[in-house]
Amino acid sequence: MSDKKIQPAVVLVADRTLSADYKIVFEGIFATMQTTQVPEAAMRHFVSPKVKVDGAGRAAVVPLGLRRVEAALLKYTDLTADDIVCTTPEALPGLLGPWVKVVGVSSSDPLGQGMSNTTTTSFWDGELYTRLWTRQLLEGICEAKDKWGFKVVGGGAGAWQWDRYDDEVADKCIDVVFEGYFENAGPQLFEKLIAGDQTESYICEDGTADDKVCSIAGASLLGIVELSRGCGRGCKFCTMSRKKMGHLPVDTIISDLETNVAAGVRSVVSGSEDFFRYGSDTTKPDFDKLCGLLHEMQKIKELSFMQIDHGNITSVMQLTDDELVEIRRLLTWSRRSDYLWVNMGVESANGHLVAANCPGKVAPCRPDDWEDVVRQTVDKMSRTGFFSVVSLVLGLPGETPDDVARTYKLVKYLEKKDAVIFPVFYEPYSVHEIKEGKRFSVEKMRADHLQLYSTCYEVNFRKVPLLFWDNQRAGGVSWARRAAMRVLGKTEVRAWRKKFVKIGKDIAQRDS
């Protein structure tokens, strides 16, 4: 990091929930689902502690997406490292002036319309911090834009929300909404904006541009190291549904890992919608390619811990126990985690309902076998040293009371296993479903939904603190912070239980 004052043409910034010094994925998830019921001081100083910035305004860590934008601009345009600064919302005002031509803003959930967060706000009062802090960031940028005349590009995983929903501040501030991976159309867009040329106001990139990815030049939030892009399994509610999975070359992945380690990051996260599918062109995992990558990663000795984010049930199902044991062995660095979890979308026990909403998720298994496949996969994960984090979707279009009852029975099976279960409410992504009001909510819940939801949470109340503690320990989080998070967690558990009682009474009253 340098203290040299610079006057950049391009400034890149993420909303404050993503400009934070999280050590493990759970800390980031916890922070991005909080509402203003949590006091702002506690959020800024404890839940989302701020990232260090050098004298030039450069953030030590920024989300991977911004690092990719920075790297692509360096490679595919004439901009140099002095022309681009990745910064934080706090340091942003000090960088803006007549020299700035483009400000790129990234947010994963700018209007709070992401599936997990609409579930949160359906239950809780207050405004999501992702939404509040993005709005405040845009208001500040808007004022500076009126003065200095630069252009604003809105991107990140939640960029689709700025296209699908009206928002006064975003509409006023953002000149171009950029949805999708940056490398194909992004560099040219920035060149045009810098030159003062006319551009489209919405760009949607369908491809994954994995052949154009450039190694990052600085550390990424949570040490996220991208392995693969896209997914292509077609889930109606997912931005990755139509993007065919592509994989990054081993050299790029290792280079990104080394950049993070050189910046002092010791605990990293693999970025992929299906970790087990690395290197494969089909839905069948390529064990040799995955292990080849992990062998190269193992050579980086300063790493202490790598977390996996997502995996697919059917990918796990197609690996043998021996293969999974070997993968687990290769995922152990200096700090062993007892809870190496993998998040897998189950959505419902009814495979036909899942296949109707997520056409490729069940393949190559038969929808009739889905429930059984889920049970076997969770058992297989436990046997081979992994911990399953299962997600369910309540209110999927076409869901019947029988589906809810079957899923409840599945949850009762899973609660005895090494698994936690996160139910979320269905949130449409397509324009026509948004218009048709297909969102599921507390108001649409029946008693059986509540029973399913609260049963999952009771399982999580028991097991998540163990995972959280273990991952924080392996991620090098201090004992004091771990203990404080545990106290905060207990407060949340009490609040959730009270909430379930209240909703139960409301449903009984409504149905009487």
Ligand code: SF4
């Ligand atoms: S399997 Fe997961 S990542 Fe792939 S489309 Fe479905 S929800 Fe998205």
